[in-house]
Amino acid sequence: MGYTACIVAAGRGERAGGDTPKQFRMLAGRPMLSWSIERFACDPACGQIIIAHAPGQAEQVRACLSGARADLVEGGETRTASVRNALSLARSDTVLIHDAARPMLSQTIIAGLLDALKSHDGAAPALPVSDALVRDADEGVTAVNRENLYRLQTPQAFHTDRLREAFSAAQSDYPDEVSLARSQGLTIDLTQGEEANFKVTYPQDFERAEQLLNRSAVQTPVPVTITGLGYDVHRMASGDGVHLCGVFIECPYRLIGHSDADAGLHAITDALLGAAGLGDIGDHFPPSDNQWKGADSAMFLEHVVKIAAEAGVRPVHVDVTLICERPKIGPHKSAMKHRVAQIMGLDTRRVNIKATTTEQLGFTGRGEGLAAEAIVTGLAS
Ligand code: CTP
Numbered sequence: 279m280g281y282t283a284c285i286v287a288a289g290r291g292e293r294a295g296g297d298t299p300k301q302f303r304m305l306a307g308r309p310m311l312s313w314s315i316e317r318f319a320c321d322p323a324c325g326q327i328i329i330a331h332a333p334g335q336a337e338q339v340r341a342c343l344s345g346a347r348a349d350l351v352e353g354g355e356t357r358t359a360s361v362r363n364a365l366s367l368a369r370s371d372t373v374l375i376h377d378a379a380r381p382m383l384s385q386t387i388i389a390g391l392l393d394a395l396k397s398h399d400g401a402a403p404a405l406p407v408s409d410a411l412v413r414d415a416d417e418g419v420t421a422v423n424r425e426n427l428y429r430l431q432t433p434q435a436f437h438t439d440r441l442r443e444a445f446s447a448a449q450s451d452y453p454d455e456v457s458l459a460r461s462q463g464l465t466i467d468l469t470q471g472e473e474a475n476f477k478v479t480y481p482q483d484f485e486r487a488e489q490l491l492n493r494s495a496v497q498t499p500v501p502v503t504i505t506g507l508g509y510d511v512h513r514m515a516s517g518d519g520v521h522l523c524g525v526f527i528e529c530p531y532r533l534i535g536h537s538d539a540d541a542g543l544h545a546i547t548d549a550l551l552g553a554a555g556l557g558d559i560g561d562h563f564p565p566s567d568n569q570w571k572g573a574d575s576a577m578f579l580e581h582v583v584k585i586a587a588e589a590g591v592r593p594v595h596v597d598v599t600l601i602c603e604r605p606k607i608g609p610h611k612s613a614m615k616h617r618v619a620q621i622m623g624l625d626t627r628r629v630n631i632k633a634t635t636t637e638q639l640g641f642t643g644r645g646e647g648l649a650a651e652a653i654v655t656g657l658a659s
């Protein structure tokens with residue numbers, strides 16, 4: 279399903295000053311938080327966004343979503359507490375924890391982290407310290423050797439189960455997830471950080487971030503919009519109900535097919551395969567293969583969402599038309615919309631179910647069969 283992005287946005291932004299917490303302050307025309315949300319929402323490899331916010335700030339977070347789907351959770355008093363709450367909602371095997379206060383996250387950083395996770399429990403972008411370092415104490419200033427010293431950034435990426443184990447075992451709060459993970463012995467790889475990915479912390483940082491965002495807007499890679507079309511027909515006979523778009527409708531008919539004959543889900547599956555350039559449903563689930571006998575078609579669609587994500591494609595919208603005289607689809611549209619959204623990991627507003635008859639003409643009109651059409655729109659990296 280792609281990775282889970284947890285954006286922590288529950289801090290008070292005290293060092294930044296001002297009346298509004300820094301994550302909601304305007305930056306290059308939009309609230310700071312919305313920049314990070316957009317980076318993840320446009321990444322086809324991202325399957326879930328979780329945002330930790332302070333109590334009473336859910337509405338402010340929703341105003342930053344501009345159509346992106348995200349799970350909201352209340353954060354805690356410390357960053358560790360906020361991440362802990364966010365982590366409890368993570369559904370994917372891989373999790374990226376990101377500061378809302380770093381609006382300039384790049385695709386290169388994300389790619390580097392996902393690559394590093396192939397050989398480590400966790401990874402974080404890092405930059406070497408270039409200035410000379412000293413420690414100022416009562417006895418005076420002492421030089422600190424900067425060799426092998428790095429500044430860590432976010433996102434900090436982990437295998438979800440390893441990070442969860444570390445959080446269960448950790449006794450105290452930590453400044454970031456790498457220090458918490460190291461305290462529990464997880465292995466961490468350092469990837470290439472970027473100066474532009476700095477954390478907006480002090481009042482003067484806003485101007486620098488604004489300049490960088492204005493300049494980079496042109497260079498941000500825009501994902502390609504792709505479309506796929508699906509069509510499916512199943513024969514109809516008398517029976518005790520039909521499966522359509524993941525919902526069972528009790529009626530005196532049934533649809534004949536090798537699987538549960540859900541023409542709606544089959545059309546969507548084919549449309550997504552089309553968008554991802556991955557062939558058709560028969561290529562992946564041959565009807566000759568006995569393991570698909572009576573199968574729940576939701577499984578087909580879930581699998582295709584997964585392989586599409588691996589191919590760099592994320593569905594963002596689906597429109598379905600069911601063509602039949604009976605059963606009546608209207609009363610079930612809402613349930614279908616919710617089920618399809620759930621299977622595909624979409625917001626229900628991005629799923630549309632329509633139905634039509636063919637005025638008693640043709641095979642659908644005579645009730646010999648039912649047809650379904652679907653169009654899936656997706657984003658490709
Ligand atoms: N954060 C959080 N929950 C907390 C504290 C911090 O979710 N209890 C988040 C912040 O919203 C921010 C990120 O962690 O996106 C990095 O923290 P920091 O830059 O320190 O932000 P603040 O804590 O908000 O700022 P300050 O320390 O200046 O008050």
Ligand code: MG
Nearest residue numbers: 289290291357
């Ligand atoms: Mg803080």
